[in-house]
Amino acid sequence: MKRFSEVCFILLFVGFLCAVPLLILLHGSKLQALYYENRALSAPPELNTQALLSGDYFSRWDGWLTDHVAGRERLLKLNTWLDYRLLDRPAVNGIVEGAGGVLFPFQAYGTWDLDYLAGDAAAICDDLAALDELVTSYGGRFYYVGLPLQNAFYYDRYPDYLENRYWHISAMTEAFAGAMADRGLAFLDLEPVLRAAQTEERPLYAASDHHFNYYGAYLAYRTVMERITADLGRDLPVLTADDLASEDLPNPFLGSRDRKLYGLWPGSEALTIGVQRDPVAFDRTDNGTPVPAQVFRLPATEAETVDYNVYMGGDVAETVLSTHRPELPDLLIFGDSFTNPLETLFYTVFDETRSLDLRYNDVSLLDYVAEHRPDVVLCVRDDTSYLSAEGNGRIR
Amino acid sequence: MVFSSMTFLFVFLPLLLAAYYLLPARARAWRNGVLLAFSLFFYAYGGPPFLLLMLLSIAVNYTGALWAAPGRRHPRAAMALTTAADLALLGWFKYAGFFFSNLARVWTGLPVPEVTLPIGISFFTFQGLSYVLDVYRGQARAQRNPLHVALYISLFPQLVAGPIVRYTTVAEEILTRRETVSDFSAGAVRFLFGLAKKMLLANQLGLMADEIFAVRPEFFTVSLTWLGAIAYTGQIYFDFSGYSDMAIGLGHMFGFHFLENFNYPYISRSVTEFWRRWHISLSTWFRDYVYIPLGGNRCSAARHIRNILVVWALTGFWHGAAWTFLAWGLYYALLLLGEKYLWGRALERLPALLRHLYALVLILLGWVLFRSESLTYAGRFISAMFGAAAGGWTDGRSLYYLLQFRWELLLAIPASLPLRDWALRRLEARDTALSGLVLTWGPKAAALGLFALSFLRLVSSSYNPFIYFRF
Structure with a gap:
């Protein structure tokens, strides 16, 4: 039983590690823009000496991968549901619900010099x-x-x-x-x-x-x-x-x-x-x-x-x-x-x-x-x- | 590259697993080669020029250990030279800016070099030093194959944020380890629990801590400063112990068995106990290579006090080139000395609850010192915690943070306690079919569930720093 559970677990774990990049390759977002986030999808980074030496080239791939995860909008919606509806956080994705259900932008605490x-x-x-x-x-x-x-x-x-x-x-x-x-x-x-x-x-x-x-x-x-x-x-x-x-x-x-x-x-x-x-x-x-x-x-x-x-x-x-x-x-x-x-x-x-x-x-x-x-x-x-x-x- | 990133989880790790496990187990040298190549890429990912620095460090330690081995001519000089070279590299890249900027305060016009801190330099330097010192002491054999030394120093799981793995721990495993399904499975479970600590707790508490530690002192309230201190106390533990869990878990997946780095430090009943449970690999490093050579506690009280002060000043500075880190180190030196010479016996007579409270409050204050941008800020922060807050006792902002992060704050309590160990012991003791089933499947199912949640947070969030990368 122990051995069986270990093999099953490893298959699931490694399967997940492999499924995400494969799904990105096969079913990654074909959109040019993310509607709910109101922004363009990040483009693949350009390889140049400066970007390579500074480490930017590789780190930008991380942003690209995150943007192109298959089902990204569904995942983000699920994450929002968790925070907003299940965990009932006051501020979710920069939005706060006020009296009467009015939605507001979350205003960062801080001080403003009025001069x-x-x-x-x-x-x-x-x-x-x-x-x-x-x-x-x-x-x-x-x-x-x-x-x-x-x-x-x-x-x-x-x-x-x-x-x-x-x-x-x-x-x-x-x-x-x-x-x-x-x-x-x-x-x-x-x-x-x-x-x-x-x-x-x-x-x-x-x-x-x-x-x-x-x-x-x-x-x-x-x-x-x-x-x-x-x-x-x-x-x-x-x-x-x-x-x-x-x-x-x-x-x-x-x-x-x-x-x-x-x-x-x-x-x-x-x-x-x-x-x-x-x-x-x-x-x-x-x-x-x-x-x-x-x-x-x-x-x-x-x-x-x-x-x-x-x-x-x-x-x-x-x-x-x-x-x-x-x-x-x-x-x-x-x-x-x-x-x-x-x-x-x-x-x-x-x-x-x-x-x-x-x-x-x-x-x-x-x-x-x-x-x-x-x-x-x-x-x-x-x-x-x-x-x-x-x-x-x-x-x- | 950080473990909690898309690139690591879904590109680097699957490719490494494939390249590594497609090679037959008997092709140990090839498997080591794959690990080394991926480890070097792992480090180069954050900035290829620093790879040269690490390779230089590897070369220095490899050569130094060969020369410092017992039986060679002038081993002491070789050891001293290698140590000096290691410390010079660390000193320049980590402390030059701090040293010159402080000097420039009295020596106006002195140019302050702008040196970028290579990630993980403190960790790989200390690993290299321990290798050379162990060889010099005859506790380890000098490795003739430079690739093995390179693999030991650059092994990606512990490369940039520890634990500080001693050469003696992995020397045999580099040559003859055996990867098993059980090890891989246990390692993956451990890795996923560590990932969840990072993604689900540390990052959220970090958001809260960062915001509160950015508040100007004139807006401090008592409740806000306590919340900030608590949040950072949680963040640094789940961040660093999460990373250690991931490193140890990854080690298991490739057949290595690193020593534990944390042992539920927040259940300590004294500061002395805390340092036996927190960042164990660093404490033992300083114990073995600095404290004991200085004479440890087997000497006069005055020398013992000196030894403690030296070790803790160094421990503070190891964490960063700033006065706050030095103060943090000395703060612990004074507490440890206090427990040794002044109130230790009285402390032991207190009820356990009070001792826990004593230790937790002192640890909390220590983290304020550690997290603050300056000693002045830390002073005002701590004063505010004890009532001297310009904004009074509480404010709406405190309520917001409590509501916004209540789940993480609540979850942080059981996650800091050895509940998992307790539950496992209970289940093992029952010895029923059900308990066996839970023991077999429970941790794995929980790990996969946490993986799904961590993945969800990873895709959704952009706040993902590792605190110990900068050390």
């Missing part, structure tokens, strides 16, 4: 002042629309014993708002508006995603449009609630935070879109190429998972929506992915709506504005990005 805020705010607002000067020079208007990120919006639902960092976001917002006011720039901080309208029955932010939902987007759109129409003194065709029919997609929604948990969040929420009762016709080009005139990228079947990329099909470097109504003004909207659901609404008010995402576009914003001279320029950013000069904070 830098004023300097950073001044620098970024100087750039924004340059943009404002350019826009006003030809009679246009520039607005900076500030939105709370989901974790800032629901900060009071973050577990008490963890550090929600809201004090840091508040300090950043205060420094930024002060610098904008000093330069006479139009800063529309929508946090108070959204917070006042939020109810348990009709939340404005997703619980499992870092964005607002369609209701939040619609409220933001209305609020901004009220300010624009008042400033322009024009009666623009702003969509009212009656013009839109909200529709919850039947597909399972995978929010960005839930995605980090491999969809294991026990809660549920639907992705909502606003269907225009009397649709405004338009043409669409993405990065200069005509594409179907759609503002929602809907899946083929109801079983497919949907995510925030339903709005405008996700982040695109440059999108142009033309409604061919020259009597209306033109809009340029730039910012991170918060712009996506907003674009599905704003385009109905303008003749031509241009959208830029400077994270994926090397164009000079000032040159672009000078070239197209939009009547209204909107910068849409979340409150954790106000002081960032990267991506859509790259004004000059």
Whole structure:
């Protein structure tokens, strides 16, 4: 019996040692990117003298092997299930579940020196002042629309014993708002508006995603449009609630935070879109190429998972929506992915709506504005990005 | 290369097993050749240039041992020269930066050499030294085949993080070992238990310890510092003893029988006992090659105190070129002297529970000294543990760490105790069919289950350092 057990054990052990590399060879991931981890798979390391001598060459193979293990996503999902559902750890894959099932990013403990805020705010607002000067020079208007990120919006639902960092976001917002006011720039901080309208029955932010939902987007759109129409003194065709029919997609929604948990969040929420009762016709080009005139990228079947990329099909470097109504003004909207659901609404008010995402576009914003001279320029950013000069904070 | 890596587990080890066991057992020289080739690659994996250093060390010790053998001319000089050469290599690569940076504090403008520490240099240097010294003392025969010396020093299981294997332990096995199914099976079980210690406990506790030991002193709370100390106490034990388990297990798989390196050190009832149970191969090395030659304890009290201080200062410095390591070594010297001359007898009269508590708290404080970046930080950390914490008694962060790592903290307790030995003894004593079944299949099934979990963690996590690689 002992001998038999030893032989069996050795066969299983050695079999496992051999099966993993064989499976990598035969059934290793053929994907180029890991969806749940939102990153590209590591490529085989390149052999060169420097990498060889430093030991990097061999150590990179370790990363490659880990990435290409057969069934990697299933293994990682199982590991997440162990930590999240079975062992009930507070933070799993950088995600924390707060009151009401809201998913948050885990905020590392630490301290932040706030002295830098004023300097950073001044620098970024100087750039924004340059943009404002350019826009006003030809009679246009520039607005900076500030939105709370989901974790800032629901900060009071973050577990008490963890550090929600809201004090840091508040300090950043205060420094930024002060610098904008000093330069006479139009800063529309929508946090108070959204917070006042939020109810348990009709939340404005997703619980499992870092964005607002369609209701939040619609409220933001209305609020901004009220300010624009008042400033322009024009009666623009702003969509009212009656013009839109909200529709919850039947597909399972995978929010960005839930995605980090491999969809294991026990809660549920639907992705909502606003269907225009009397649709405004338009043409669409993405990065200069005509594409179907759609503002929602809907899946083929109801079983497919949907995510925030339903709005405008996700982040695109440059999108142009033309409604061919020259009597209306033109809009340029730039910012991170918060712009996506907003674009599905704003385009109905303008003749031509241009959208830029400077994270994926090397164009000079000032040159672009000078070239197209939009009547209204909107910068849409979340409150954790106000002081960032990267991506859509790259004004000059 | 680390044992708990994809490359080792699923490329290096299967290829080595195939190359080794496809050769017939009688082709001992060829099997040794395969082991040597793979061992050299194992070392070169982390940075090929350091392989040359290890080969130089092998050459020095091989030649030195031939010259230092009894009956040769000037064996003492040969031994002294070889020892000096070994220590010079270790000194330059491990201590030059520390020495010059401290000298530069008083001698402004002195250039400080930037020397990269080759992994495992302390281990292979001490193995080489023990070989030469044993030959010089006549306790081992000088090996004429340089490949055998090379295999002894570079044998991959114990190459970079111990245990420090004495030549006399494996000399015969290099030539005439016999690999068996039982040995291979027991070795693989041991290896998988070690891997699980590393992947499931040490790495998680290490995450916690790293974060807490990065906290600025003004944010210390009493609870946080105790948690940090406990986490590191767990991490270093499961990390290092896990590695030793893997090394001993791998040795078994290839027919070698290394001596034990740990014997449940946290059940000690005194600091003296702790050092009989912790990193046994290092303690015995210093005992045999430094402490006893200095006179050991068979001398006057004053000389004994000197011997203890010298050995423990060296033990501290062996762990790293930093004042914290020296302080850690001297801290143990003082405790050992205290137990020998001051409170040892009183300690023995205390209830066992209090003695365990005494030993554990002192060990814990020792690890704080060991883990801290500086003596100042260690001082503030320890002060905070005993109430002088700027942040008060507790905070939310402590609660988070308790919740986040509660399973590892809980599991660390039974895993530090000799429960497995106790259970095996009980089962053996019962002598029933069921107990026989459990004895036969239980450890193997547990090992495979732990392997699956370790694999899952390995694929999922990127935090995988071995603490003792840097020594």
